[in-house]
Amino acid sequence: DARVTQTPRHKVTEMGQEVTMRCQPILGHNTVFWYRQTMMQGLELLAYFRNRAPLDDSGMPKDRFSAEMPDATLATLKIQPSEPRDSAVYFCASGLSTGTGDEKLFFGSGTQLSVL
Amino acid sequence: KQEVTQIPAALSVPEGENLVLNCSFTDSAIYNLQWFRQDPGKGLTSLLLIQSSQREQTSGRLNASLDKSSGRSTLYIAASQPGDSATYLCAVKGGANSKLTFGKGITLSVRP
Numbered sequence: 001d002a003r004v005t006q007t008p009r010h011k012v013t014e015m016g017q018e019v020t021m022r023c024q025p026i027l028g029h030n031t032v033f034w035y036r037q038t039m040m041q042g043l044e045l046l047a048y049f050r051n052r053a054p055l056d057d058s059g060m061p062k063d064r065f066s067a068e069m070p071d072a073t074l075a076t077l078k079i080q081p082s083e084p085r086d087s088a089v090y091f092c093a094s095g096l097s098t099g100t101g102d103e104k105l106f107f108g109s110g111t112q113l114s115v116l
Numbered sequence: 117k118q119e120v121t122q123i124p125a126a127l128s129v130p131e132g133e134n135l136v137l138n139c140s141f142t143d144s145a146i147y148n149l150q151w152f153r154q155d156p157g158k159g160l161t162s163l164l165l166i167q168s169s170q171r172e173q174t175s176g177r178l179n180a181s182l183d184k185s186s187g188r189s190t191l192y193i194a195a196s197q198p199g200d201s202a203t204y205l206c207a208v209k210g211g212a213n214s215k216l217t218f219g220k221g222i223t224l225s226v227r228p
Contacts, residue, residue: 042219042220043207045215045216048215055213056215059215091160100212101148101209101213101214102148102165102167104162104165105160105162106162107158107159107160107161108159109157109159110157110158
């Protein structure tokens with residue numbers, strides 16, 4: 001049963017610490033998305049990769065956030081330094097894009113981040 | 117800027133009831149619209165995708181309709197069951213390579 005795997009599921013850290021979240025997309029998928037979900041803002045797109053190339057990271061605070069895909073089986077989202085306002089659930093999603101824009105997205109279970 | 121609104125934020129209904137969840141969006145120039153389900157502590161699961169040229173899509177007890185001109189979509193759930201309890205989100209896409217803009221969701225509770 002193919003699924004998107006995210007680690008860790010929960011992370012509690014102190015302000016100023018570096019946080020790294022990892023995502024293993026479904027094998028064969030060529031698009032990867034990072035979303036942040038909060039009660040106030042809902043779901044916000046942070047970064048989007050196709051064939052490992054970053055296509056859109058306009059929703060990501062560049063001064064502290066970075067997203068990479070070192071290889072096709074791993075996507076990472078880093079926050080350095082973390083701040084209390086970064087507390088949220090971070091979701092990774094993957095899909096198979098054929099260029100039509102209708103790819104079905106498969107979401108991981110998320111990383112619940114709490115920055116104290 | 118596209119905005120997606122889902123009202124009410126929460127809904128409680130008795131089992132067996134047919135119900136409609138509403139979604140509205142401000143820019144009618146959309147490429148497609150999707151409905152997702154989110155269970156507590158889980159990620160989103162795609163339910164239905166409607167192309168801009170389509171009026172509705174059906175999957176089992178679920179039917180989603182789209183009225184682009186009025187900026188509205190509805191998700192119809194027939195004969196609701198306690199297992200349908202979840203948060204339902206709609207999302208619109210402005211173009212083939214555009215990002216999805218999500219509503220904040222409607223939390224549905226189906227009482228046995």
